[in-house]
Amino acid sequence: MLGTLSGLLTRDLAIDLGTSHTRIWVRGRGVACREPSFVAVREGEEGRRRVVAVGSEARALQGRTPAGVQVVRPIREGVVADFQATEDLLGHLIRRVQGGRSFLSLRAVVAIPFGTTEIEKRAVRDSAEAAGVRHVSLVEQPIAAALGAGLDISRPDGNLVADIGGGTTEVAVLSLGGIVHSHAARVGGDHLDQALLAWVEAHHGLLLGSRTAEDLRIRLGSALPGVVEGAVEVRGRDVRTGFPRAVQVTASEIVEALEDPLTHIVDVLRRALDRTPPELVSDIVDKGIVLTGGCALFKGLDERIRRVTGLPVIVADDPYSTVVTGAGKVLEDAERWAGALT
Numbered sequence: 001m002l003g004t005l006s007g008l009l010t011r012d013l014a015i016d017l018g019t020s021h022t023r024i025w026v027r028g029r030g031v032a033c034r035e036p037s038f039v040a041v042r043e044g045e046e047g048r049r050r051v052v053a054v055g056s057e058a059r060a061l062q063g064r065t066p067a068g069v070q071v072v073r074p075i076r077e078g079v080v081a082d083f084q085a086t087e088d089l090l091g092h093l094i095r096r097v098q099g100g101r102s103f104l105s106l107r108a109v110v111a112i113p114f115g116t117t118e119i120e121k122r123a124v125r126d127s128a129e130a131a132g133v134r135h136v137s138l139v140e141q142p143i144a145a146a147l148g149a150g151l152d153i154s155r156p157d158g159n160l161v162a163d164i165g166g167g168t169t170e171v172a173v174l175s176l177g178g179i180v181h182s183h184a185a186r187v188g189g190d191h192l193d194q195a196l197l198a199w200v201e202a203h204h205g206l207l208l209g210s211r212t213a214e215d216l217r218i219r220l221g222s223a224l225p226g227v228v229e230g231a232v233e234v235r236g237r238d239v240r241t242g243f244p245r246a247v248q249v250t251a252s253e254i255v256e257a258l259e260d261p262l263t264h265i266v267d268v269l270r271r272a273l274d275r276t277p278p279e280l281v282s283d284i285v286d287k288g289i290v291l292t293g294g295c296a297l298f299k300g301l302d303e304r305i306r307r308v309t310g311l312p313v314i315v316a317d318d319p320y321s322t323v324v325t326g327a328g329k330v331l332e333d334a335e336r337w338a339g340a341l342t
């Protein structure tokens with residue numbers, strides 16, 4: 001009875017604040033929201049600001065805003081870069097998943113990158129509290145990713161999870177319910193897009209918008225030659241004349257353009273494996289590497305990792321939602337995972 005009552009009064013949320021997307025999981029409902037981490041604000045007179053759009057609507061405004069409106073990405077490389085915009089984003093999305101119902105108390109588990117500093121943790125806590133969450137707990141992303149991918153990390157054997165997102169690649173070895181070690185680098189989908197932008201500028205003399213580069217990479221890009229074939233026409237601004245122009249970009253050009261950041265991503269995995277104790281490595285040889293994060297869907301990346309490491313590679317189901325689903329599992333079994341919460 002008491003449990004039911006407190007369920008009516010309290011709402012439990014799990015939140016993944018990502019560089020590219022913010023996801024919210026709601027107890028009893030599962031993943032209720034997945035929106036691009038973008039906020040558009042209008043700076044008014046005397047510093048007054050008004051939120052114009054949030055999520056996909058704000059992302060659609062990128063590069064198209066009138067004077068006075070700014071599109072902000074509140075999370076950079078996995079950490080809060082703009083406190084006010086993070087609060088705006090969270091507040092808006094939390095209200096959206098509430099669907100007009102109000103609760104006496106909101107409780108949330110927020111997934112944070114491994115190695116987040118105390119100052120960065122405070123920024124996450126403060127922005128969630130400012131967005132209306134009364135009780136904020138934090139869980140490290142590799143634990144959430146492993147649980148979300150359905151791994152049993154409670155036993156004394158090794159598991160390796162690689163989360164390749166928009167702004168970061170985080171590789172962790174887990175055993176006995178904890179993180180043995182983790183390696184992260186500021187490289188992800190955004191860096192692939194930047195490399196493609198720079199390449200098209202250098203080889204075709206054309207400046208692309210960042211959305212165009214991302215669309216091109218997802219449509220025609222791959223991490224290995226021969227996985228995707230063909231060419232598409234993209235439009236941009238001629239570097240020399242300043243006028244609009246279109247060029248054909250081929251699939252093999254994209255693989256070449258992405259070589260550096262792709263090597264960097266695979267290197268993070270290599271370094272993590274180098275530091276893994278031999279007993280745990282032998283478990284990973286059997287179980288393989290589990291890939292999560294949006295870039296786990298990047299064509300040919302799983303195969304590239306398989307070839308370089310010689311290990312089996314498994315892409316998690318719905319890699320976009322793995323972290324938030326895992327943070328939800330932590331919340332559902334808070335007693336068991338108490339040690340993982342801060």
Ligand SMILES: Nc1ncnc2c1ncn2[C@@H]1O[C@H](COP(=O)(O)OP(=O)(O)OP(=O)(O)O)[C@@H](O)[C@H]1O
Nearest residue numbers: 018019020021165166167168189293294295297298
């Ligand atoms: N089908 C796809 N092919 C290639 N890349 C994809 C695909 N779908 C999504 N991505 C890329 O995944 C990235 C976003 O992944 P995700 O949403 O997991 O990142 P995030 O959690 O917001 O970022 P981070 O964890 O680094 O803070 C983007 O760079 C996007 O381009």
Ligand SMILES: [Mg+2]
Nearest residue numbers: 018165293323
């Ligand atoms: Mg992420």
